[in-house]
Amino acid sequence: MNTLAIVILNYNGLQFLADFLPTVLANAEGHPVYVADSASTDGSVAFVRQTFPSVRLIELASNEGYAGGYNLALERVRTDYGGATYYVLLNSDIEVTPGWLSPVLGVMEANPAIAACQPKIRSYAERRFFEHAGAAGGFVDWLGYVFCRGRIFATFEADAGQYNDNRRVFWATGACLFVRAEVFHQTGGFDASFFAHMEEIDWCWRIQRLGHEVWTCGESTVYHVGGGTLPKSNPHKTFLNYRNSLFMLYKNWPADGWLWGKLLLRLVLDGLSSLLFMKVGQWRDVGAIIRAHFAFYGHLPQLRRQRNELIARQTAKTDLYPHSIVWQYFGKGRKTFREVM
Structure with a gap:
C-alpha cells in the first residue's frame, strides 16, 4: 500500500491537464499520480496515455460529477492498485508548488483524529489573493451558509501570512482535499446525489459527527483557476x-x-x-x-x-x-x- 495517492478527476479538461499535470508530476515526491477520466469526449484519455506514461489512468464509464466520480475512482485505486493511507483529491485546474505535500501529510500524521485537511488555496489569476473555493479553510453558519478564512461572499483577502497557522476548521475544500482513506471508505465517501458542489462540506460535517476532525495547513499553498468545469455565472x-x-x-x-x-x-x-x-x-x-x-x-x-x-x-x-x-x-x-x- 502506498502512503499517498494523488488523484485528479477529469472531465473534458485536456487543456488543464496539459497546463498543470507536468507540475504535479514534478512535485509528486515519489507518490503515484492518477487521472480518473469521467468519459471525456475531448481526447483527454489518449493525451494522458501518450504524453504522461507514468500516470495511472482510470477510465470511468460515465460522468457522475465530482461526488460520484471520486467515489468510483477512489474505489478503483483501492481495489486495482492496492490503495493508499491518504488520498489527495486534486482538481485538474490546480497549480501545485514545490513542497506542497509534506506539510499537510505532517499535520495529518501527527494527529490520527484528522480525517481531512487542505492547504491554502490562492487564485491562479490574482496570485496574492485567496481563491473562492476554500481559501484558508471553511466554516458553516447556523443557516447552512458557508464562508472561509480569507473569503466571505465576494470579498477576497490578500494573503499576507495572516492564516499561516495549522488549525481545526469546519470544512476543507474539494479543490485540493487530503483525506484519510480508511475514513473515506468507511463513511461511504461523498453523497453521490449532490453530483457536484458542497459534497465535500457535507462529508466534512458527517465525519465530524463521528468524532473525526477537519484541519487546514497554512504551511502549504496551491493556486486554483476556478470555474474549470462550471463557470461562476453558470x-x-x-x-x-x-x-x-x-x-x-x-x-x-x-x-x-x-x-x-x-x-x-x-x-x-x-x-x-x-x-x-x-x-x-x-x-x-x-x-x-x-x-x-x-x-x-x-x-x-x-x-x-x-x-x-x-x-x-x-x-x-x-x-x-x-x-x-x-x-x-x-x-x-x-x-x-x-x-x-
Whole structure:
C-alpha cells in the first residue's frame, strides 16, 4: 500500500491537464499520480496515455460529477492498485508548488483524529489573493451558509501570512482535499446525489459527527483557476449550490427541533438573494434558485432516511458558526474573517 495517492478527476479538461499535470508530476515526491477520466469526449484519455506514461489512468464509464466520480475512482485505486493511507483529491485546474505535500501529510500524521485537511488555496489569476473555493479553510453558519478564512461572499483577502497557522476548521475544500482513506471508505465517501458542489462540506460535517476532525495547513499553498468545469455565472452551478446547501442542512442539522424554522428562514433569504440576480438581469439564475427549492422538496423522503441514519450513528457534536454570516456581512458590513470571528 502506498502512503499517498494523488488523484485528479477529469472531465473534458485536456487543456488543464496539459497546463498543470507536468507540475504535479514534478512535485509528486515519489507518490503515484492518477487521472480518473469521467468519459471525456475531448481526447483527454489518449493525451494522458501518450504524453504522461507514468500516470495511472482510470477510465470511468460515465460522468457522475465530482461526488460520484471520486467515489468510483477512489474505489478503483483501492481495489486495482492496492490503495493508499491518504488520498489527495486534486482538481485538474490546480497549480501545485514545490513542497506542497509534506506539510499537510505532517499535520495529518501527527494527529490520527484528522480525517481531512487542505492547504491554502490562492487564485491562479490574482496570485496574492485567496481563491473562492476554500481559501484558508471553511466554516458553516447556523443557516447552512458557508464562508472561509480569507473569503466571505465576494470579498477576497490578500494573503499576507495572516492564516499561516495549522488549525481545526469546519470544512476543507474539494479543490485540493487530503483525506484519510480508511475514513473515506468507511463513511461511504461523498453523497453521490449532490453530483457536484458542497459534497465535500457535507462529508466534512458527517465525519465530524463521528468524532473525526477537519484541519487546514497554512504551511502549504496551491493556486486554483476556478470555474474549470462550471463557470461562476453558470445557472446550473447556481442550482447545484442552492439545492445542495439545502440537502446538507436538512441531513446534518442537529435534532433540536429547530430544523424547519431554519429551512423557512433559508427560503426567505434565498428569495432575497434572487433579487441580486434580478438586479443584473440574470433571470436564468433566478429560475435556478426556484428549481433548487423544488428539487429539495422532491428529495425529502431520501433525505429523511439519510438524516435518521446519521442521527442514529452520531457520536460527537459539531460546532457551527453561531451567527448569521449573511447579517454579519450585509447588515453589519463585516467583510473579513477576523471581523466575524
